[in-house]
Amino acid sequence: MPSAGEAGAGAARSAMHESRPIVELHDVHQAFGDVEVLKGVSFEVAKGGVVCIIGPSGSGKSTLLRCINGLIPIKSGTIRVADFDVHTLVTDRQKIALRKEVSMVFQQYNLFPHKTALENVMMAPIHVLNEKRDEVRERAIALLTKVGLAAKRDAYPGELSGGQQQRVAIARSLAMRPEVMLFDEVTAALDPETVKEVLNTIRALAREGMTCILVTHEMRFAREIADEVLFTDGGTIVESGAPAELFDRPRKERTKAFLSQIL
Amino acid sequence: MQFVWDWFRWLNQTTGINLTIFYDAFDRGRFASGFWMTVRLSVVCIVLSVVIGIVGAWVQRSHFRVARTIVYWYIQAFRNTPPLVQLYFFYFGIGSLLRGVTGPLVTNVTWAIVSLSFFAGAFNVEIFRSGIEAVPRTTIEAAESLGFSRLQTYLRIVFPLAFRITLPALNNNLVNLVKTTTLAYAIAVPEMLYVSSQIWSDELNVPVMMNVLLICYFALVGVLVYLMHRWERAIRVPGFGV
Amino acid sequence: MKGERAVTASPVLPVLLPAAERMARTALRERANGAPLLRLRAAHGIALLVTFAVGCALAQSQVLPANPSILETIWKWTPLLARGFVFNLAISFVAMALGTIAGLFLGYAQISLLPPVRKAAWFATHFFRNAPWLVLLFYCMFLLPFEVTIFGVTIPIPDWTKATLGLALPVMANVSEIVRGAIQSIPTTQWEAAASLAFNRRQTMWMIILPQCIKRMLPPWMNLYAILTMATVLASIVGVNEMMTLTQRALSAENRPGLLLAFYSYVLLWFFVYCYPIARWTVRLERRYAVNQ
Numbered sequence: 001m002p003s004a005g006e007a008g009a010g011a012a013r014s015a016m017h018e019s020r021p022i023v024e025l026h027d028v029h030q031a032f033g034d035v036e037v038l039k040g041v042s043f044e045v046a047k048g049g050v051v052c053i054i055g056p057s058g059s060g061k062s063t064l065l066r067c068i069n070g071l072i073p074i075k076s077g078t079i080r081v082a083d084f085d086v087h088t089l090v091t092d093r094q095k096i097a098l099r100k101e102v103s104m105v106f107q108q109y110n111l112f113p114h115k116t117a118l119e120n121v122m123m124a125p126i127h128v129l130n131e132k133r134d135e136v137r138e139r140a141i142a143l144l145t146k147v148g149l150a151a152k153r154d155a156y157p158g159e160l161s162g163g164q165q166q167r168v169a170i171a172r173s174l175a176m177r178p179e180v181m182l183f184d185e186v187t188a189a190l191d192p193e194t195v196k197e198v199l200n201t202i203r204a205l206a207r208e209g210m211t212c213i214l215v216t217h218e219m220r221f222a223r224e225i226a227d228e229v230l231f232t233d234g235g236t237i238v239e240s241g242a243p244a245e246l247f248d249r250p251r252k253e254r255t256k257a258f259l260s261q262i263l
Numbered sequence: 264m265q266f267v268w269d270w271f272r273w274l275n276q277t278t279g280i281n282l283t284i285f286y287d288a289f290d291r292g293r294f295a296s297g298f299w300m301t302v303r304l305s306v307v308c309i310v311l312s313v314v315i316g317i318v319g320a321w322v323q324r325s326h327f328r329v330a331r332t333i334v335y336w337y338i339q340a341f342r343n344t345p346p347l348v349q350l351y352f353f354y355f356g357i358g359s360l361l362r363g364v365t366g367p368l369v370t371n372v373t374w375a376i377v378s379l380s381f382f383a384g385a386f387n388v389e390i391f392r393s394g395i396e397a398v399p400r401t402t403i404e405a406a407e408s409l410g411f412s413r414l415q416t417y418l419r420i421v422f423p424l425a426f427r428i429t430l431p432a433l434n435n436n437l438v439n440l441v442k443t444t445t446l447a448y449a450i451a452v453p454e455m456l457y458v459s460s461q462i463w464s465d466e467l468n469v470p471v472m473m474n475v476l477l478i479c480y481f482a483l484v485g486v487l488v489y490l491m492h493r494w495e496r497a498i499r500v501p502g503f504g505v
Numbered sequence: 506m507k508g509e510r511a512v513t514a515s516p517v518l519p520v521l522l523p524a525a526e527r528m529a530r531t532a533l534r535e536r537a538n539g540a541p542l543l544r545l546r547a548a549h550g551i552a553l554l555v556t557f558a559v560g561c562a563l564a565q566s567q568v569l570p571a572n573p574s575i576l577e578t579i580w581k582w583t584p585l586l587a588r589g590f591v592f593n594l595a596i597s598f599v600a601m602a603l604g605t606i607a608g609l610f611l612g613y614a615q616i617s618l619l620p621p622v623r624k625a626a627w628f629a630t631h632f633f634r635n636a637p638w639l640v641l642l643f644y645c646m647f648l649l650p651f652e653v654t655i656f657g658v659t660i661p662i663p664d665w666t667k668a669t670l671g672l673a674l675p676v677m678a679n680v681s682e683i684v685r686g687a688i689q690s691i692p693t694t695q696w697e698a699a700a701s702l703a704f705n706r707r708q709t710m711w712m713i714i715l716p717q718c719i720k721r722m723l724p725p726w727m728n729l730y731a732i733l734t735m736a737t738v739l740a741s742i743v744g745v746n747e748m749m750t751l752t753q754r755a756l757s758a759e760n761r762p763g764l765l766l767a768f769y770s771y772v773l774l775w776f777f778v779y780c781y782p783i784a785r786w787t788v789r790l791e792r793r794y795a796v797n798q
Contacts, residue, residue: 109399113520124409397525431532442637484635
């Protein structure tokens, strides 16, 4: 069970923890052909909790996120998200039902370049949730205002900066009203000025109580908002704990080596 | 309309510019039929070549090596040989083989359509394949993560994007195809060039007909090029491209 | 209209893969050059050889023991076909030379500072680009006189000359576009640098811009030549005795339908052997130029 965060943000959220974690992974193995990418990953995320996954490239972080979402099937183990047993979902229809509860934001090429920002946000609720166009439009404008991009709603993705594109992508995912949001290194392809605006958006989301799982390189940010940090290497979770503990007092050698490289 | 035709008759009598395609009903009909044959060839071949392109691009992604190899060699053969040789091969080669079987059912027009469609289709397979591969994986994943089914993803995201990416190359191919339809003359297909040659050998007004022909092709291709520029500009993906 | 929107100056994250941008650039280049790049490989030659062998085998199977074998037949016709092929090459050389010279002038005129010259050149270029090659061929065949008298000397203009001029016209139009495209692809900073050094327009063109253009024009120009060589078979339709016509005559003389595959693949082999080095060299130049970009 994740321990209550020591920073103010984490403490405020501990009151919202329910007894049953909303995301549960147990001994997940995954392989691409002969290459084993995930070698027995297990962790849990409570509702409203924020988990950051850090680690060297190639350690399977992105694959892990995609398994939670059902984009990549797993070889063995179980994944439970809300009421879905992800590892048992086979048909498109079942996966779509899952994806109405779990949304994902990617590193780049997130948005649909042939639609405006507003249309991007509106598309999924209209075509997947079959909601009425006018209601979706109002909600979409509200969401874009929330991420600070109301003025850019008629701009196309090619006309937006990287940070603006990612914020639209976050708004688009929020339009589906998910229970869990996954972030796959969303700031890795951005330049430093725009990284901040995206992190602010995510911070606001976390503060409101959204369950977030982030794969990130932003250590300071992870330290600030995470309830729990997982360090993965070679397909397994080497160490996990509260951010202050993991960053200041890492127990395993590999964790120490990794942290000393980047911090 | 009669006064228009009469004006051309007057033109012939005074200046000697003999535009029988206007004032003579028979020649008028012939020329019009030639024009429509060219248009027909172009349209049918465009449609068929797009179909061939889509099928070929799909087969190129299949798991069967044999199928992929066949498509590969088809593309190479039809891209790198003169279309006239391809036409002769279909009409005189395969055509003569089949003539015993199918008889007059398969006309020279059919062979022209088959040959030209395969010629343009070879270019289209490459174009479509590159177009589909140019849509980023993450964009498809983003669509799937939003809950779009595979069919919806393909129809709403992959296909519109691939189409916008491939349109300039497709348009190049289209214009080239319209110009290549003149080769059908070699197998006596009554398209515009053939019909004009018949008219000028009957009426002995070669220079006039030649100029008319040039102007017609210039207009036809010119209109096409203009329309395709407008189309490309209209569906451009803003922020992308040269 | 949706497409008419100004792109903001802020840094953008690409929205499509680099492959998409490459496609757009290739399509634009092909439009300027007039034809897609010819990518011949050794495997094509081998495939042609195989086809030829198959054709021979097919024809051989129909041969009666008394008749000469297929290879002997083809060998018998080879000298004639060789003469035809040389003729094709001659047509291609002359057409390319004439077309290039005319195209250089036309292309230069397209960037002239005088609007009437520019517009006339633009119109001429697009007029001859939009016309099918065969129509231009017919035009020259029928409308050029069969002999011309200059200063009392009568010069006959044979059919193949008219065909050459007919092929030179589209070459001229395409070279004009290649020249214009090359000049316009030189970055404006070059012009600005030359102007700040007090060069006038003529000096800028001849000393700075055009030398840089030559490298850029070479790959599409060579590609055009390969396309032109293959297009010389069009002359067979208008009655010139080049390789295609002679092949057809040979086939009708032999009067055996099964020979078709063997003969046509033989013809294509000749063209391949000639065009292959040109195509490879073009691709190599294009790649080298793209790297230096």
